[in-house]
Amino acid sequence: MPGMKPFRRMILGALLAGLLKPLAALAATWNKDAFGAKSAPDALKSLGASGATPSKDVLIEAPQIAENGAVVPIEISSNIPGTTSISVLIEKNPFPLAGTFEFREGALPFVKLNVKMGETSDVRVVAEAGGRRYTATKEIKVTIGGCGG
Amino acid sequence: MAAGPMKMRATLGAGFTDVRVLMTHPMETGQRKDSEGKLLPLHFIQNVTVKVNGKTVVEGQISQAISRNPVFSFRYKGGARGDKIEISWLDNNGETNKTEAAVA
Numbered sequence: 001m002p003g004m005k006p007f008r009r010m011i012l013g014a015l016l017a018g019l020l021k022p023l024a025a026l027a028a029t030w031n032k033d034a035f036g037a038k039s040a041p042d043a044l045k046s047l048g049a050s051g052a053t054p055s056k057d058v059l060i061e062a063p064q065i066a067e068n069g070a071v072v073p074i075e076i077s078s079n080i081p082g083t084t085s086i087s088v089l090i091e092k093n094p095f096p097l098a099g100t101f102e103f104r105e106g107a108l109p110f111v112k113l114n115v116k117m118g119e120t121s122d123v124r125v126v127a128e129a130g131g132r133r134y135t136a137t138k139e140i141k142v143t144i145g146g147c148g149g
Numbered sequence: 150m151a152a153g154p155m156k157m158r159a160t161l162g163a164g165f166t167d168v169r170v171l172m173t174h175p176m177e178t179g180q181r182k183d184s185e186g187k188l189l190p191l192h193f194i195q196n197v198t199v200k201v202n203g204k205t206v207v208e209g210q211i212s213q214a215i216s217r218n219p220v221f222s223f224r225y226k227g228g229a230r231g232d233k234i235e236i237s238w239l240d241n242n243g244e245t246n247k248t249e250a251a252v253a
Contacts, residue, residue: 030195035212071216090214094180098214105225107199107206108165112222116178116214 031100040091040124047087047100049126052133055080060125060138069117069142076111078127078134083109085128091137092121118145155248159234166228166252168199170236171220178213196239199223201232228252 034046044050061075076088086109087100098115109127122137153173160167172194179191197209197219207223230252237247 114216
C-alpha cells in the first residue's frame with residue numbers, strides 16, 4: 001500500500017529520535033544537584049548515599065598534612081567486589097562533591113587526582129557495589145587554603 | 150581561551166594498565182578575583198571520559214574543586230602493549246579536548 005510508507009518512516013524517525021536523545025544526554029551527564037549541594041549531607045543525599053555503610057575496603061591515600069590546599073594529591077580505590085562507582089567529597093569545601101567516577105569494561109575502581117581544599121577537612125569517599133553504598137573518611141590538615149586568593 | 154595541550158602516558162603494571170593524564174585547564178572556582186578585584190567566572194571541566202580500544206571504561210564527573218591543570222591516574226585490568234587509549238574532557242563552557250596514546 002502506498003499510504004504505508006510515510007507512516008513507517010514516521011515510526012522509524014520517532015524510534016531514531018528516541019535512541020539518539022539518551023545517547024546525547026549520556027555524553028554529557030553532570031549531576032547538577034549533587035555538585036551544587038553546599039553541605040556534605042545534601043551532596044550525599046543527591047548521590048543516594050545518605051545511609052552508606054562504613055567500610056575498611058574503601059581506601060583513601062592522602063597526606064595527613066597538606067601544605068598547599070590548591071593541590072592536594074588523593075588516591076581513592078575500593079576493594080569491594082563489583083564496585084561500579086567511586087565519589088569523593090571534601091566535606092568543608094563550599095561545594096563538597098569534587099568528583100564521581102563510573103567504572104566499566106574492566107576498569108579498576110581506582111582514581112588518583114589532585115583536589116583543592118579551602119581548610120582542614122574530612123575527605124569522604126563513597127563506593128557503590130551491587131546497588132549498595134560503602135564509605136570511609138580521612139582527615140587532611142591544610143596549612144594554606146586553596147580556594148580563594 | 151583555547152583548549153591547551155594534554156599529555157598522556159599508559160604503562161603496563163602487574164596485571165593492570167596504568168593511565169596517567171595531564172590536562173591544561175584553569176579550573177576557575179568562580180571565587181578568585183583578578184588584579185582589578187573582579188570575580189573570575191566559573192570555568193571548569195565537568196566530564197572526563199577514558200576509552201580503551203574504543204570502549205568507554207571510566208566516565209568521570211568533576212567539579213571546580215579539582216586542581217588547576219588536572220592530573221589523573223586510572224587503571225584497567227590486564228591490557229597489552231599497543232592498546233589504544235583515548236581521554237577526552239568537556240567543560241562548563243562547552244569547550245572540549247582529547248588525546249590518544251598507545252600503551253607502551
